[in-house]
Amino acid sequence: MSREFDVIVYGATGFVGELTARYLAEQAPEGTRIALAGRNETKLAAVRRRLGERAAAWPLIVADSDSPASLDAMCARTRVVCTTVGPYMRYGENMVVAAASAGTDYVDLTGEVPFVRFTIDKVDELAKSTGARIVNSCGFDSVPSDLGAYLLYKKAAEAGAGTLGETTLILHSFRGALSGGTIDSMRALAEEAKDPQTRRLLLNPRALSGGPGEPEQAGPSDEPSDIVPVSAKKVDPSLRGTLAPFFMSSYNTRVVRRSDSLLDNAYGPGFRYQETMAVSDIPLLSSLLAGIVTIGTGAGLALMAFGPTRKVLDKVLPKPGQGPSEKTRETGHFTTRTYTRTSDGRRFRSQMRADGDPGYKATAVMLGESALGLALDRDQLPERFGALTPAAAMGDVLIERLKRAGFVIEAHELT
Template sequence: MAVNASPEYDLILLGATGFTGKLCAEYITQHLPTDLKWAVAGRNWKKLSAVVDDLKSLNADRKSPEIEIAELSSQDLDKLARKARVIITTIGPYHLYGTPVVEACAKAGTHYIDCTGETPWVYHAVQKYHETAKASGAILIPLCGIESAPADVTAYLLASHMRSKYSSGVAQLTHSIQALRGDTSGGTLLSALTIMDSYSVPQLRQSRSPFSLALSRPQAAKPLKPLSYRLFGSFRFPGLGLLTDSLCGVQDRQLVYRTWSLLDGGAFYGPKFTYSSWMRTKSRISAFVFHFGFAAAVVALLFKPLRWLLKKLVKQPGEGPPKDQHSSHFIKVKALATSDSNSRQTAECTMSYSGDMYYLTGLLMSEAAMVLLRPDPSKENWAQKLRGGFLTPATLGEQYVERLRNAGMRIEVGSEGEV
């Protein structure tokens, strides 16, 4: 993988003083190799120093990270990007603060990872910087957080299973969040409330297409929308239960379809590939309320005065679930796939994790960085083949999956009924 020449650091974490940034720094300190050369970066020396002091108690064997001061200006970020092989950034909202970081990395040939869920911003960043990154060899991986990385990896594993066991592609892949307990941070809420300040309604509509991030689209990608769902906001799917909308459904579809288009132009997943993403619900009534309530909330947020008021009432950036609640948080997902050559050939994948979802986001980004920094030539790694540009978590392949398992994520895949 091409990167900039002779960088000072393997990894720079930009935004280490924020809620997610602190948890990412903790994960790096506790779990990544002690010979990793890394730094934390941001605008405030005092706050960064406090983060570094807190990290010292987590791993006595690790040298403390260096501190790099950088404003979010092109001049400072260009210098910062040239100092690292990989930059992880947790500074959001990304539609407000992410573009200059992407630009600096794309020009410098520095790999980039973030945890945004703001696909309108990702859509415009891809249009603007994909070719620049391809030319420099920079691998840019957005959407590498809890919102969509698990869905992307799950789809990759099911496609891999279909190829290895049945020598076929996937006709239909249905992903579901089976159970979730957690809480949102102020940064996540701010991103949701400000995205409409940066993009017009036509721009948002254009970027919400399932294929807006894909280089091409499958031949027969028909959305799964049964009559029961259209009427009542829910439907039953064999093996997955009663399903309704997923808050991450839009991002999941866009990310998975981009992966589909990147891997041999769709040949790996199959030309008839159809993907959908849902969330399990307890009852028809709760699904009805959520489905139509969520749609009404999206329309309400078009009104700027309401967004202004909500910004005052919700958690503020830097705030998030208290640590004494982290041990009770968890997520479990399950996905089913059907072969495109024989409908009786099926597979399932389950993925689960116990712990805070923002800490999991730090895990997902940190382990992705390690695949970029220390690729294993014995394992499938599509990112190495693609060399540069806007890629996806799943393009990191088998080594990424192995690292996630070793980090505490339970991931199982096999023929349906065997998992």
């Protein structure tokens, strides 16, 4: 495509938007054509000044989520639009339609099932017709989850070990903070969940697996639960204790199942997927902690959905655009490990590990490399268009980019 820019960072004046722009300023190859976009040109100019010499000549584009015409004009100028403007249910619909209409590839950070369902229903066919890759969830939600399962599928196939069966991600270690944007998305979801139709969508474990207008119908019993503790030994015989539910499981699991669907169910007929957190390998202590996490997660969502308690929480929780200090971002880290047993009975494990606060520094790397992969590695990408996942859209390309960026990403057979 002949476009003026390779990547436009939309929402560059926000906390994660500026972090992503900074990552691109430091790490994008020389000659990569990048612009910054947002509602306020003065604020955009201030961000550009903070980014240093490499970004000094980056153009500034004024565009507003409430102005479809400005979004259409912006998307027509770039190969890829990288948007951090959420909650996406409030601010993302015009943006994703504009990208699909212009044949522009798109990456975001959404963790909102209803928004991804909107994307599938409203722009999947349009994006296929224009040759656009619309890739949701290119940060901590849900790159480690999606690539973890994808790696196992590839490794098992290479080893001739059959297809994937019971598969479980464990958030093995984590140090970081929830962003104001993530909390605002949780507020929006709590509000949306008051609608019975949205509630049914949120409770459907395969809500994102079907095509436009056709979400696969499944009940909670058709897939592993997102909200109960799990015996570690059931995941793999080498593990001990009890695992707690991972607080983003109810979103990430649906993204991983969508990848399987987009890959023509290549993970196998016995593929069942869940996500958990390691809290301790001491049996009694881990059971207690897993129970506390389970109760606390449910209580937190309930309190956020209830008007009076939500007002109290709003006063103490981070606001949109806020984030942790540079020291906190630098000292964060995460490790995810995903286990499976294949149809041949063999056991495999994949791992992803990175330094930096998962929701901020590491997410800026994942989002930035996703945008660069779509913009600069087009000849290596699968011929797949429409509403996609990171694994389905970029797969091996994104894995190699993240490895070069310092992530540890690996998979091997267990004995």
